[in-house]
Amino acid sequence: MRKTIAGGVGVAAGLSMMAGAAFAADPIKVGLLEDVSGDLGVIGIPKLHGSQLAAKEINEAGGILGRQIELIHLDPQGDNRRYQEFARRLLQRDEVDVLIGGITSASREALRPLVNRFDALYFYTNQYEGGVCDANMISVGAVPEQQFSTLIPYMVERFGGNVYTIAADYNFGQISAEWTRKQVAELGGEVVGEEFIPLGVSQFGQTIQNIQAAKPDWIMALNVGAAQDSFFEQAQAAGLDVPMGSSIKIMLGFEHKRFAPPTLEGMYAVANWFEELDTPEAEAFKARWREMFPDETYINDMGYNAYVALHMYKMLAERAGSLDKDAIRGVIAEGDACVDSPEGEICIDPKSQHTSHRMRMIEVDADHTVTVINDFGVIEPYWLGEIGCDLTQNDPDAQYTPTSLPQQ
Amino acid sequence: MLAETFAALYAFADVVTFLVLSAAGLAIIFGMMGIINMAHGEFIMCGAYVTATMVHAGMPLPLAQLSGAVTAGLVGVVLELTVVRHLYKRPLDSILATWGVSLIVTQGVLITLGSTYQGIGTPEGSFAIGDYSYSIYRFVLFGSAALMLAGVYLLFNRTRFGVHARATIQDPAMARALGVRTNGIYAASFGIGAGLAGLTGALYAPTLQIVPTMGVSFLVEAFVTVVVGGADIVFGTAAAALALGLVRTVLNGLYGQVIGQIGLLIAVIVIIRLLPQGISGWIRQRRS
Numbered sequence: 010m011r012k013t014i015a016g017g018v019g020v021a022a023g024l025s026m027m028a029g030a031a032f033a034a035d036p037i038k039v040g041l042l043e044d045v046s047g048d049l050g051v052i053g054i055p056k057l058h059g060s061q062l063a064a065k066e067i068n069e070a071g072g073i074l075g076r077q078i079e080l081i082h083l084d085p086q087g088d089n090r091r092y093q094e095f096a097r098r099l100l101q102r103d104e105v106d107v108l109i110g111g112i113t114s115a116s117r118e119a120l121r122p123l124v125n126r127f128d129a130l131y132f133y134t135n136q137y138e139g140g141v142c143d144a145n146m147i148s149v150g151a152v153p154e155q156q157f158s159t160l161i162p163y164m165v166e167r168f169g170g171n172v173y174t175i176a177a178d179y180n181f182g183q184i185s186a187e188w189t190r191k192q193v194a195e196l197g198g199e200v201v202g203e204e205f206i207p208l209g210v211s212q213f214g215q216t217i218q219n220i221q222a223a224k225p226d227w228i229m230a231l232n233v234g235a236a237q238d239s240f241f242e243q244a245q246a247a248g249l250d251v252p253m254g255s256s257i258k259i260m261l262g263f264e265h266k267r268f269a270p271p272t273l274e275g276m277y278a279v280a281n282w283f284e285e286l287d288t289p290e291a292e293a294f295k296a297r298w299r300e301m302f303p304d305e306t307y308i309n310d311m312g313y314n315a316y317v318a319l320h321m322y323k324m325l326a327e328r329a330g331s332l333d334k335d336a337i338r339g340v341i342a343e344g345d346a347c348v349d350s351p352e353g354e355i356c357i358d359p360k361s362q363h364t365s366h367r368m369r370m371i372e373v374d375a376d377h378t379v380t381v382i383n384d385f386g387v388i389e390p391y392w393l394g395e396i397g398c399d400l401t402q403n404d405p406d407a408q409y410t411p412t413s414l415p416q417q
Numbered sequence: 418m419l420a421e422t423f424a425a426l427y428a429f430a431d432v433v434t435f436l437v438l439s440a441a442g443l444a445i446i447f448g449m450m451g452i453i454n455m456a457h458g459e460f461i462m463c464g465a466y467v468t469a470t471m472v473h474a475g476m477p478l479p480l481a482q483l484s485g486a487v488t489a490g491l492v493g494v495v496l497e498l499t500v501v502r503h504l505y506k507r508p509l510d511s512i513l514a515t516w517g518v519s520l521i522v523t524q525g526v527l528i529t530l531g532s533t534y535q536g537i538g539t540p541e542g543s544f545a546i547g548d549y550s551y552s553i554y555r556f557v558l559f560g561s562a563a564l565m566l567a568g569v570y571l572l573f574n575r576t577r578f579g580v581h582a583r584a585t586i587q588d589p590a591m592a593r594a595l596g597v598r599t600n601g602i603y604a605a606s607f608g609i610g611a612g613l614a615g616l617t618g619a620l621y622a623p624t625l626q627i628v629p630t631m632g633v634s635f636l637v638e639a640f641v642t643v644v645v646g647g648a649d650i651v652f653g654t655a656a657a658a659l660a661l662g663l664v665r666t667v668l669n670g671l672y673g674q675v676i677g678q679i680g681l682l683i684a685v686i687v688i689i690r691l692l693p694q695g696i697s698g699w700i701r702q703r704r705s
Contacts, residue, residue, distance in 0.1 A: 046523075046532075050527060051532040051628060205674070205675055206674050206675070207678050214427070214555070215431075215432075215666070215669040215670060216674065218427075221550065235533075236633075238626045239624060239626050242536060242623075245539070246554060248543035248545065248551075267533050267626060268626070
């Protein structure tokens with residue numbers, strides 16, 4: 010009897026010790042909102058895979074601050090209402106330590122008010138139209154000063170100053186078109202036509218005629234989603250033979266893998282990542298990815314950014330010694346929050362919490378081979394800092410554009 | 418001037434063709450049989466996937482397209498026998514059931530075949546008039562739309578099957594009493610509707626990105642064309658496509674696709690407010 014009681018006490022003590030140990034080793038919860046079905050599922054699946062690869066690598070190397078990380082992924086299917094519903098669930102019920110995700114700028118803008126209300130830390134992992142000055146958000150993708158300030162001068166010099174913009178009709182397309190207008194005008198060119206397309210539209214007979222009537226030297230292609238991508242097939246079939254530039258084609262949408270050649274011939278883009286990048290670091294990264302996901306159609310830039318984001322989070326949390334948002338921002342404010350990524354060393358800018366990137370220009374030829382034709386080196390995300398966004402001083406939670414600047 | 422006129426006519430024909438081909442199968446399934454078929458887009462997707470698969474396997478495009486249409490038709494017959502058959506008297510439940518089928522099929526294709534499918538490319542050939550150039554394949558689409566309407570007209574108005582089908586829809590009990598096998602007629606009509614939707618997917622397959630959700634981009638146009646057209650399959654569809662196509666082409670040309678789409682939907686609201694039986698119903702009323 011005595012023995013039983015002693016044994017019972019022993020078991021209880023053991024259990025409580027295990028509970029204590031389990032508490033210290035509770036996993037870090039990472040909330041992921043990535044579209045893996047719906048119109049954007051095609052380009053969203055590599056994002057989920059990028060996060061999964063990074064989580065596996067980090068966990069095998071001992072986790073973050075000695076704790077394993079656990080991904081909680083929900084699929085909002087490109088629906089902004091679901092984004093809000095799921096973000097609320099992740100932040101409120103699952104109490105995730107960090108939120109990562111969102112593809113379209115519309116989904117990001119649907120998420121930000123919630124992220125701010127819960128005062129959470131949020132990584133946005135897409136290239137985008139730039140301008141978000143929000144202390145709760147860290148932007149991992151490329152922005153216009155990295156993509157348009159490199160692409161547009163090249164296109165104007167090589168092909169001419171008459172530009173026709175086709176863009177998806179929502180904030181990304183509208184603001185990117187505004188950037189194009191501004192930069193083309195500064196270079197002495199002119200936007201000879203501009204057309205916004207509702208998401209989901211797949212027929213472009215009229216658009217192709219409008220382009221032929223306007224006779225542009227090149228097209229800025231900012232169409233989004235599988236339906237709108239049919240533009241390329243229809244333009245090619247109609248014999249529309251005009252060079253195109255874009256901030257989202259090839260490296261993000263891998264249209265050159267989805268359409269039969271030579272549909273994407275003459276497409277130019279500037280990117281921090283594309284699967285054809287063949288530096289030793291990039292090759293090693295691609296090998297690790299393909300070992301885990303052998304059937305991946307293409308490792309796109311958003312997938313790559315999602316991978317980098319988790320490693321960035323690990324670096325920030327371990328330097329801060331905590332998962333606390335303000336402690337992590339303290340590390341960013343030191344100005345040397347950098348990670349070694351497959352593209353090279355990239356750093357978070359303290360003023361805007363956007364990321365520097367090594368930018369390269371790619372060209373697609375008739376058999377859809379991608380060639381690097383220009384290396385711009387590392388470009389800082391300088392625009393927000395120049396117009397007065399300084400998150401180390403204040404937090405306006407706003408998005409600025411060339412025609413909507415902060416009030417002095 | 419000639420070039421501009423031709424360009425405008427081409428743009429009009431392009432929009433009308435899309436409306437006619439989107440709506441053709443649905444006009445039978447919804448317009449005639451009264452099934453609000455939310456899986457219409459998935460029949461279109463089925464036609465496109467089968468066509469692309471066959472072309473990748475080395476089959477010539479026209480044969481591949483035919484097999485796409487036939488496959489979609491057979492799938493339609495199976496769906497009629499297993500699901501739709503039990504819901505003729507429960508139209509609201511048929512919305513739910515076909516919508517469920519649509520979701521299952523879309524996600525099933527995504528899971529089994531992946532998020533993207535290698536395109537097959539539009540057949541070569543284009544020509545130019547003035548500043549404008551055109552894909553010859555688009556004219557194949559125009560012709561197909563006209564032939565499809567003519568074929569449906571002949572089938573339902575000039576054949577014994579057509580008489581039986583119309584009799585079955587109007588008064589199934591009387592048709593049965595006169596010896597018509599109504600069960601077979603229902604299955605065949607549904608299959609023909611599904612097959613036409615599959616043909617639409619097959620015809621557009623070379624020009625579109627082939628993805629599991631591609632059917633959705635046809636769905637709005639299909640339903641508004643059938644609703645505006647009214648009960649007469651051929652005449653209603655043609656009239657609705659011409660009327661809505663005119664509105665959309667003019668607005669597209671003047672103000673771009675956003676206004677074109679808004680204008681199309683406003684036109685639909687106005688027409689069904691003024692002509693609740695659709696264009697063909699209104700004309701029949703005026704005649705009688």
